[in-house]
Amino acid sequence: MTFKQIYTRAVNRKGGQELAASLPKVKSRQALIRATDDSYLSEMTKCVFRSGFVWKIVENKWSNFETAFAGFNPKAIANFSDERLESLAQDTSIIRNMTKILATRENAKFILDANSEHKTFGRFLADWPEDDIVGLLLYLKKHGSRLGGHTGQYFLRFVGKDTFMFSKDVVTVLVAEGVVDKEPTSQRALRATQEAFNHWREETGLPYSHLSRIMAASVGPPI
Numbered sequence: 001m002t003f004k005q006i007y008t009r010a011v012n013r014k015g016g017q018e019l020a021a022s023l024p025k026v027k028s029r030q031a032l033i034r035a036t037d038d039s040y041l042s043e044m045t046k047c048v049f050r051s052g053f054v055w056k057i058v059e060n061k062w063s064n065f066e067t068a069f070a071g072f073n074p075k076a077i078a079n080f081s082d083e084r085l086e087s088l089a090q091d092t093s094i095i096r097n098m099t100k101i102l103a104t105r106e107n108a109k110f111i112l113d114a115n116s117e118h119k120t121f122g123r124f125l126a127d128w129p130e131d132d133i134v135g136l137l138l139y140l141k142k143h144g145s146r147l148g149g150h151t152g153q154y155f156l157r158f159v160g161k162d163t164f165m166f167s168k169d170v171v172t173v174l175v176a177e178g179v180v181d182k183e184p185t186s187q188r189a190l191r192a193t194q195e196a197f198n199h200w201r202e203e204t205g206l207p208y209s210h211l212s213r214i215m216a217a218s219v220g221p222p223i
Helices: 002-012 016-022 031-032 037-052 055-059 062-068 075-076 082-087 100-118 121-128 132-144 150-160 168-176 187-204 208-217
Strands: none
Touching: 002 016, 002 062, 002 187, 016 208, 031 121, 037 055, 037 062, 037 075, 037 100, 037 121, 037 150, 037 208, 055 062, 075 100, 082 100, 082 150, 100 121, 100 132, 121 168, 132 150
């Protein structure tokens, strides 16, 4: 099936205007570079804490997180002592999950490591090959802390890096198109998914994030 048929199904379900309005914003290379390291660590941390938790609670407490984590300055957080992290795990103004608190320090170090080669984390994201999002997701999983699976995908989407998402509906389309037989987790399935998205991007000229959202909108009866 060509992507045009997937798009037609999505329009029939959502309507053209509603579908267009739902498409995610994608930042330019220069916009990714301009974003600060603290903004990337903040979004990274927010995605980690949202995972498996009520997103609204995380949002409501976020100003407290910013205070507790020194405005998400990576250099400061990378040097937080174990005792300081243990103190944060007793702080009722934030979410007291020690594993995720520890992950924040590890991700601060991850950002600083990336900076040693790319100067800023935004440049690291901007320099990553556009046609290898799977490789970037695997890199986040390996070198970051708790950034595998949907967490890494949400992080990239929310900071504006063009990426696809493996939502239930997107996976439904991938299975229907014969790309995979379930949510892609193995490297072989992930590479097959990347190839499919590359093909659709070439066919349509659309960014991955738009392809992904259109795919999700195409599943189910007309609304």
